[in-house]
Amino acid sequence: MHKLFDLDHPFFRPLWRRLIIIAVCLGWGVFEFVMGNPFWGTLFAGLGLYCIWGFLFDHRPRTESDSKTE
Template sequence: MQLFDADHPFFRPLWRRVAIVAVCLGWAAFEFASASPFWGALFGGVGVYCAWALLINYRPDTHTK
């Protein structure tokens, strides 16, 4: 299952990919700190998926410029 297209030109710059992951995981931490474990787990899962898709599995040599 694919939530978004990592091949989209929007995701080419590294700072954008890192920012998306940081926002998702930061929001998860905020939700856990606010005693909302459901939303924390949800955003944590999205953050982990984004980290995998945009940082770990991202192959810049297969993406055209």
């Protein structure tokens, strides 16, 4: 299945990287809401929630054998 964002990419294997990306998205969403931009605030908050789901609850990083079969 083709995805818009490959959340299982090896770059995202370390937990600290996933947490920083989530924090930046949610933080930017809060910033946009505070600055009076509800469209961008909703967009970035939604992206942050998507990343929470994809990085923490549904995260299955690829293994060496998975990448050889593609």
